[in-house]
Amino acid sequence: MEYRKVLEARQSVRKYKNADVPKEDILKMLDAARLAPSGKNMQNWHFVTIKNKELIAKIAKVIEDKNEEIVQKMGEIDEKKALRFQKFCQVFTLFFKDAPVLVVAYATNYYPSGYFELSMIEEDKFAARLLDEPNPGMQSIGAAIENLILEAVNLGYGSCWLTSANYAAKEITELLKTEIGFEKENYFMAAMISIGVPAEGTHKSPSRKELDQIYTYVE
DSSP states (O other): OOHHHHHHHOOBOOOBOSOOOOHHHHHHHHHHHHTSOOGGGOOOEEEEEEOOHHHHHHHHHHHHHHHHHHHHHHHTTOHHHHHHHHHHHHHHTGGGGGSSEEEEEEEEOOOOTTHHHHHHTTOHHHHHHHHHTTOHHHHHHHHHHHHHHHHHHHTTOEEEEEOTTGGGHHHHHHHHHHHHOOOOTTEEEEEEEEEEOBOTTOOOOOOOOOGGGSOOOOO
């Protein structure tokens, strides 16, 4: 597909056809992710790629259980907000259980230039900001995921980039360790990506800001 068409066709797809995504296509998406830029070329990513429907369902159940735990505690403070959070999970997170493929993206910490130097001269507050605000390590993960989902579009698939379940990252990681023995030291769950053939007539992209709203140009 032409490059510009790929960019324009990318949408957050939350409904999929009951159609297989062959391993060879998944590997092409992962290879596109592999080619992304990363700080100091650390390539600080790992992608757990799942087609097993039972395991996908178990991940959904872990998220749902964590959501209910949070909702119950929130309900004691503000019932309306608790119900809103519960509904959000049902609509914007758990849909992935019907996707043919689920990718769980893991990242490892990346310490940017200046971090240790600032720490050495006792400017720890400013060193910490290099991790928390610009967060170069997560910028690298974002580049890799963007490559992955654009290649999915190029191959005729739809995807949705999810961070809405990150509050259950610990539980998801424990489940993957128990179920498939996945364990990668110093890596943490950063996001999930659902992938599949888009169902027809279900996708509407939100509007984007106009070009002149997003840049400052200096001649």
